[in-house]
Amino acid sequence: MATTPRKNPTGTSIADIARRAGVSSSTVSRALNNNPAINITTREKIQAIARELNYKVNTGARNLRLQRSHTIALIINAEKVDGQTFSDPFMMDMIGAIADELNEHQYSLLYSSSAIKPQDWCSHLLSSQRADGVIVIGQGRNDEPLRKLQQESNAVVAWGARLDNANYCIVGSDNYLGGQLATRHLIKRGCTRMLFLGDVEHPEIERRFHGYFDALAEQGLSSREHHVQSAFSIESGYQHVIELLTKGLDFDGIFAASDNIAMGAINALREKGLRVPLDVAVVGFDDIPIAPYFNPPLTSVRQNVHLGGKILVQKVMAMVKGQSVTSEIIKTELVVRSSS
């Protein structure tokens, strides 16, 4: 079945309504904006005509005149694996939360995956006046592009971890606390030879590692191996643990930097005949929707994604309005299940 396109009659413009109502477009514009300067009778007549003609304001034209875009850009700053877009339920939740909150503010959401090169962020979004502000999810291994973006714009908020030389506003989970909670829990469960799985080049992961490291130190313990370069994917968690076990590394507790990594790790452990949590206890991070339904149900550090999305939007909106804004860290909590 072929869907043959018809020419879209470009819709109704203010000029059309003006002609129909026998007034000037200024009057129509004011009437539609409910400007009390316009006589109530005229106003209602014009509004009726607008309804009848199914008039919808041309957002582009209005934004041009008003020198704003009424749009926030969202950049998912995550590297792609094998040309495949990074896929994490955590992201989906975050995007949803942001979209809903922007909707509350009557703002549009311009979505950009990492397909746009960081050096083009500015040109693509801000300089070309496409967005009033930018939300970036993830700082990446190097936050240089983010700092540059902030320099050229006045409304950038990133989801990530607080960095010393960051000039942009950061909203993120208390990753350090999360790392501590997870590790203390593993210690309490009797683990003594612990493994951290994650790529500490990512600031957020580094904070998680730091909390983990300090919690171990509290008890005079040290980490078996920590600099495991692991992306956020299930596959990488699996691969790394297989490798480590093949090398004969001995451990009884794993703190994984994400639930995806944790799930991959558990698969590797199972494959090598190790039981979770009996032989190795595992704690993840994120508490994605599937965590309680994994086998074994995953102990995880919960990030409050919906609150995070909401705050990200509120910060960026405040900056757009010219208000001054501070970074914010959101509490994390440990959700204990059977994997530990």
Place this chain on the structure above:
Amino acid sequence: MATTPRKNPTGTSIADIARRAGVSSSTVSRALNNNPAINITTREKIQAIARELNYKVNTGARNLRLQRSHTIALIINAEKVDGQTFSDPFMMDMIGAIADELNEHQYSLLYSSSAIKPQDWCSHLLSSQRADGVIVIGQGRNDEPLRKLQQESNAVVAWGARLDNANYCIVGSDNYLGGQLATRHLIKRGCTRMLFLGDVEHPEIERRFHGYFDALAEQGLSSREHHVQSAFSIESGYQHVIELLTKGLDFDGIFAASDNIAMGAINALREKGLRVPLDVAVVGFDDIPIAPYFNPPLTSVRQNVHLGGKILVQKVMAMVKGQSVTSEIIKTELVVRSSS
């Protein structure tokens, strides 16, 4: 740390370059568009100045003049569960694929979650000239809003199942085939008392059910229970199976309309002491990234999400260009793992 906003100097405009170069803005515009009517020397001089001033075209203004938006709107048409945004790895992959493909075409992606009411789709996106075309993921229980959208616009593509009275372009997986493949596989595995989990009010699910139903009929089998109203969530799969088992329903095979449902179902089975696949074999749909890492690894019908995203974009772009376009069904394949 407070991030104090500075006023954004609105960037450089063509007029600025014109002043600087001592020419008219027409000349600048033409030079920047590499119009050969402009002397090559002038052209290069102007381009150099533009680079120096870090000029970026104002997309809004250009689009207004050119009567286009160079933007495609993406609507995730999925109901929310408990006010939480629908979250499925499948969606994330799809969004990523669409974003990447649009990026190839130099188009922007305007994202709208289901927070916008369907009756507002048109006003929000098309009438207000915000998007040249619309991609809708999911037809929902009732595709009336979609049909209306198509009527008012000339570029709507939906991801879903072919419906008789649909006037819009549809791209989707071969759900019927998927249902058949899954069911024939279960039959071959020796299942005779089969259960379908899914909400057949959704056209896509209905197709899956139909394939399932017909495959059963081929062997003279019938479905134990089919009209299980199950959303796409893990929780609902879990809940339904718990209820059915509590009612004492007896079955040895499950075809779940999504991997999420399948994973929930498996949890319920396990909780009730049933083994997968020994007591009950389970097949899901989607083949989300976690499927092979679930325990047991999930047999599932794979949807080619990346191809799907690509085709969705190509269709909508073709329609925007005024070309005529046909609906398209993408092959599905069964990926057999240990859950069956």
Place this chain on the structure above:
DNA sequence: AGCAGTATTGCAATCGATTGCAATACTGCT
């Protein structure tokens, strides 16, 4: 030098909505 013919450039309008200011219409009063 003068002219036709081409090469370059600029004027002015346009896309649609908004708004400061001026113009007009109306009101109520003496």
Place this chain on the structure above:
DNA sequence: AGCAGTATTGCAATCGATTGCAATACTGCT
């Protein structure tokens, strides 16, 4: 009737980029 004062409305410019058409500059020729 005439006037001040208020209530309504419209003119014209503006946001920034683009483009048809006209104007100007230049080229090469006799």
